[in-house]
Amino acid sequence: MKYDVIVVGSGPAGSVTARFAAEAGAKVLIVERRQEIGTPVLCGEGISRKIDDWDMLEGTRWIAGRMEGARIYSPDGTMVKLSADMAGNETGYVIYRDIFDQELARRAAKAGVKIMMNAQAIGLLKDEGKIKGVKINHFDEERDIEADVIIGADGVESKVGKWADIDTTLKPKDLETCAQYTLTNVDCKDAYCDFYLGKKIAPGGYIWVFPKGKDVANVGIGILASLSEAGMAKKLLDEFIAKDSRFAHAEPVRFLAGAVPVANPIETVRDNLILVGDAARHVDPITGGGLTHCLEIGKIAGEVVGKAVQTQDFSQDFLMEYEMRWKEVIGKKMKRNYRVKETLLDMDDKTFNMLADSLKDYKFEELSTLSLIKALVLKHPTLLMKLRPLMKISE
Numbered sequence: 001m002k003y004d005v006i007v008v009g010s011g012p013a014g015s016v017t018a019r020f021a022a023e024a025g026a027k028v029l030i031v032e033r034r035q036e037i038g039t040p041v042l043c044g045e046g047i048s049r050k051i052d053d054w055d056m057l058e059g060t061r062w063i064a065g066r067m068e069g070a071r072i073y074s075p076d077g078t079m080v081k082l083s084a085d086m087a088g089n090e091t092g093y094v095i096y097r098d099i100f101d102q103e104l105a106r107r108a109a110k111a112g113v114k115i116m117m118n119a120q121a122i123g124l125l126k127d128e129g130k131i132k133g134v135k136i137n138h139f140d141e142e143r144d145i146e147a148d149v150i151i152g153a154d155g156v157e158s159k160v161g162k163w164a165d166i167d168t169t170l171k172p173k174d175l176e177t178c179a180q181y182t183l184t185n186v187d188c189k190d191a192y193c194d195f196y197l198g199k200k201i202a203p204g205g206y207i208w209v210f211p212k213g214k215d216v217a218n219v220g221i222g223i224l225a226s227l228s229e230a231g232m233a234k235k236l237l238d239e240f241i242a243k244d245s246r247f248a249h250a251e252p253v254r255f256l257a258g259a260v261p262v263a264n265p266i267e268t269v270r271d272n273l274i275l276v277g278d279a280a281r282h283v284d285p286i287t288g289g290g291l292t293h294c295l296e297i298g299k300i301a302g303e304v305v306g307k308a309v310q311t312q313d314f315s316q317d318f319l320m321e322y323e324m325r326w327k328e329v330i331g332k333k334m335k336r337n338y339r340v341k342e343t344l345l346d347m348d349d350k351t352f353n354m355l356a357d358s359l360k361d362y363k364f365e366e367l368s369t370l371s372l373i374k375a376l377v378l379k380h381p382t383l384l385m386k387l388r389p390l391m392k393i394s395e
């Protein structure tokens, strides 16, 4: 068996990359270790309205609810309200992630991509160091499949990068451990995504409540691995749910535990190989949202790989167009948000309360980092010292 491109992983990053490579004329195979694309769901299922402007999905089957905005709560309960446009990547829609992933895979299949399920990549085929394909375990049978380019779209636990000698190590301070219930019989008053911050509530992360219709909600937590111990995410989440009257009669229909990289991006290109999505650490280090990046950057990856197939040049030099282009789109934002994440980590609950108090009446339509900082400092001058690192970032 020989393909132009093998994509390891059928998550959003893999399917979108595969689709755009196939549309450029490449012969593409996706290998997926799971038995069903998109399940089990490991996601809060929030995505930005940006998706409206992209030709990625057909119909609306993947939409559970259209959000009006987000509310952020500080530890003392002070609330800052944001419109959906201002609230960032996770608050435009709440989706059915399993259907979403399957729709993206359907678009890939329509473009001619072949999909192999129950097919776990277990290593790269190499000839004198040159990557030649992928070794897979398919229904307990080992097989070799050759290809000119391998796409590592194998998520947070990516092995493909490591097999190509890319340093994919995630330090505990760059990894959020997450737990989430989908609860039914919940009193969802309106279509707002709620976020709860605080060192005690969720050290180094936050709790989210994303409504999925009028009586179902995803209620989850992400905490930094370096600040937590085993079982802590679920324990803090259970405590939060027990205290909130919206969940007084709630029952779970799903529980999940997973991890999100909140790191700086890594090298993403070698001869005959590129990394996309969580495997490339393309997740917003502040919010832990990765879906929009998977779509935006997956498209770039597919286009570049398509060109490589057309010109039959699979060298690192040629494929570096991918890394240059993703850096143009998200490189600056990723670096800045990583530094903001680090600054936020140094803040105590009192500072979060002061921040929320300063921002609760702020007009986010005029949002700029400088005006934001001015608004903050005007009300609580002592914030000036704490926010100095952020000012450097905004320069």
Ligand SMILES: Cc1cc2nc3c(=O)[nH]c(=O)nc-3n(C[C@H](O)[C@H](O)[C@H](O)COP(=O)(O)OP(=O)(O)OC[C@H]3O[C@@H](n4cnc5c(N)ncnc54)[C@H](O)[C@@H]3O)c2cc1C
Pocket: 008, 009, 010, 011, 012, 013, 014, 031, 032, 033, 034, 038, 042, 043, 044, 045, 046, 047, 089, 090, 119, 120, 121, 122, 153, 154, 155, 156, 159, 178, 179, 180, 220, 257, 258, 259, 260, 276, 277, 278, 279, 283, 288, 289, 290, 291, 292, 294
């Ligand atoms: C609890 C939680 C909540 C989240 N909430 C949000 C949110 O609300 N909004 C948001 O934008 N982001 C969210 N994220 C992040 C988001 O889910 C990821 O950024 C996104 O799934 C990354 O997509 P991907 O295609 O890179 O990887 P994945 O979706 O992880 O897909 C990787 C695929 O590769 C397959 N695979 C892995 N290894 C192999 C192998 N060796 N061989 C074959 N197949 C393999 C896996 O089975 C999987 O199907 C959340 C993450 C978690 C854990």
